[in-house]
Structures are given as structure tokens and as C-alpha cells.
Amino acid sequence: MQILSPNTKYTATARFPVKPAGLTCTAKLWLSKDGVSQDASSTVPFTSTGIEQSLSLPVVMPAGGYSYQVLLDVSVDGVQIGAYEGEPVIIPWVGVPEIVW
DSSP: OEEOOTTOEEEEEEEEEOSSTTOEEEEEEEEEETTEEEEOSOOEEEEOOSSEEEEEEEEEOOOSSEEEEEEEEEEETTEEEEEEEEEEEEEOOOOOOOOOO
């Protein structure tokens, strides 16, 4: 499980094959908490290679204090062909400490 900072930019890398080569594809990353999903990345276009390929998905982490399930949708010509679940991420929240003397 990854521990990431709130409101911080990261790049998620997904590796997977789509066959055959030459298909017009898109991928989108989602973060889900309590069954409610929110956009984590913009839709990233790519062309399938027919073999495993890496795709970079820029992400800005949401507010802290939660554990999020990571979801990835892959589509070909607008038709979803895959929905995958990644390793959850934790985005901790640290409040301002009160220091008493």
C-alpha cells in the first residue's frame, strides 16, 4: 500500500498489453472511497502495440485522511474493454498540532 501526500502531483504508471496492435485506445485512472469514484487522471489516449506497454497517467491526489481504491479503465474506440483494480493508496491527514507549555 502506497502512502502519498494530499493535493500533490504524481505520475502513475500502468503496464498492460492490448491486442491487436494499432487500436485507438484510452485509459483513465479513478480513486474510489466508500464506493464513490472520482476522476484521478484525465483520459489518456494511446495506440495499442499488441505487446505489453507502459502508460503514464498524471494524477493530483485528493484531500487527505482516507484510503482510496485505485481503478483503471481501458477503452478501445470508446468501448470499455477492461476495468482493473490497483493497489490501494493512503493519503494521510496531519492536522496542525497544538503545543502547550
